[in-house]
Structures are given as C-alpha cells and as structure tokens.
Amino acid sequence: MTTGRFITFEGIDGAGKTTHLEPLAGAIRARGAEVVVTREPGGTPLGERLRDLVLHEPMEGTTEALLMFAARREHLVRVIEPALARGAWVLSDRFSDATFAYQCGGRGLDRGVFRALASLVHPHRNPDATFLFDLEPGLALERQRAQSRDPDRFEREAAEFFRKVRDAYLERAREEPARVHVIDASGGLAEVRDRLVREFERTFP
Ligand code: TYD
Numbered sequence: 001m002t003t004g005r006f007i008t009f010e011g012i013d014g015a016g017k018t019t020h021l022e023p024l025a026g027a028i029r030a031r032g033a034e035v036v037v038t039r040e041p042g043g044t045p046l047g048e049r050l051r052d053l054v055l056h057e058p059m060e061g062t063t064e065a066l067l068m069f070a071a072r073r074e075h076l077v078r079v080i081e082p083a084l085a086r087g088a089w090v091l092s093d094r095f096s097d098a099t100f101a102y103q104c105g106g107r108g109l110d111r112g113v114f115r116a117l118a119s120l121v122h123p124h125r126n127p128d129a130t131f132l133f134d135l136e137p138g139l140a141l142e143r144q145r146a147q148s149r150d151p152d153r154f155e156r157e158a159a160e161f162f163r164k165v166r167d168a169y170l171e172r173a174r175e176e177p178a179r180v181h182v183i184d185a186s187g188g189l190a191e192v193r194d195r196l197v198r199e200f201e202r203t204f205p
Helices: 017-029 045-056 061-085 096-106 111-121 137-147 159-175 189-203
Strands: 006-011 035-039 089-093 129-134 180-184
Touching (some): 006 017, 006 096, 017 189, 035 061, 045 061, 061 089, 061 111, 096 111, 096 159, 129 159, 129 189, 180 189
Parallel strands (some): 006 129, 035 089
C-alpha cells in the first residue's frame, strides 16, 4: 500500500464508532501503511478549542455550523492534506457528513448553503470511504447513559433530534452508496467489529 486514503467514521452519539477507530488503524498499519487517527470537531490546537466551545457553550445553530466548518478548514489544511500528500492513511472520527446530519438534519438548517460552504472549505476533497455506524436512537441513548459521563450539548438532545440526525445520515448513504458504507451497529462489540472489517476489506482489498 503506497497511496493513502481518507476514511471517515460517522453515526449518532452512542452508536459506538469511536471504539472501532483504533483497531481499524492497527489493521491498516499491519499492512505496512502510516495511519493518522484524528477527529472532528478538533484535530488541531485551534480545532480542539473550537470543539470545546461547540460542545459546551450555548449558541445558535448557524453559529454552530460555521464553527464546525472553521475547525474543519484548519483540520484539512494542517492535518488531512499533509498526511495524504506523504502517502499516509487518514482515519477521521467525523467530517462534513456530520454537519449535514446534525446541523441540517437535526437542527433543520438549509443543505444548499452548507453544500456551498463545504466546497469552499474542502474543494476537491471528500472521504474515499465513510463507514456509517447505524443504530436505532433508543438503543444509542441507552448505551450513552450506561457510560454515565457528563453529557455535552449534543448528548443532551432528545431522541427526536437523533431520529432526524440518523435519517439525514441514511439519506446521505442513499445519495452516495459507493462512498458511504452502512454498518449495522447493533449487537456486541465483536460482531460490529467483524462487520466493519468485512466491509473495509471489501472496499480496500
Ligand atoms: P463525538 O464525535 O460523538 O465525540 P465523543 O464520543 O467524544 O462525544 O462528539 C462530537 C459531537 O459533535 C457529536 O455530538 C456530533 C457533533 N458534531 C456536529 O454536530 N457537527 C459536526 O459537523 C461535527 C463534526 C460534530
């Protein structure tokens, strides 16, 4: 493997995607590639400060979406593009699909405006593959509660919000079936990991 790929993990809070990030990175490293594991919002010093704000500071929906894209621009320029340019694989815990799902789907913001913003922030760059961890929102909320940590602004949203976010994610999967791979995130950890690995190997043999 000489040429890296840009891979993103998506899903509603509690779907469990973050758990599977490092094991997949390990599997790609075992093929001899460099892997950069990163996340959004975040991934850079400025991005992490913006993350702290959007997760905890009350703000209006459009402000929230703009901060997500501001953090994304830094992330793209400072981390994602340089890593891909040197042939590394990039595994990002969320990217633009999250804005379309949470801010457009969940908060009802206009998709067209953010499609234009996405083409300003990451022109000619989209994930090569996105693994969407799909789970029924009731189950996801149960999983989150079992973790019993301080919920952030998004995690405090009601089930109805997550239903809209999930629907928006699934809509993106229908629009771009070659890129977005839906992983059934119900069941045990090992079961979900096996589904991910199978789908990954089918996508990148
Ligand atoms: P998340 O990725 O779930 O991390 P953790 O597991 O540490 O909670 O948290 C990021 C939150 O930010 C998540 O609730 C979704 C939200 N988010 C958006 O609303 N829009 C975006 O564009 C991104 C990247 C994230």
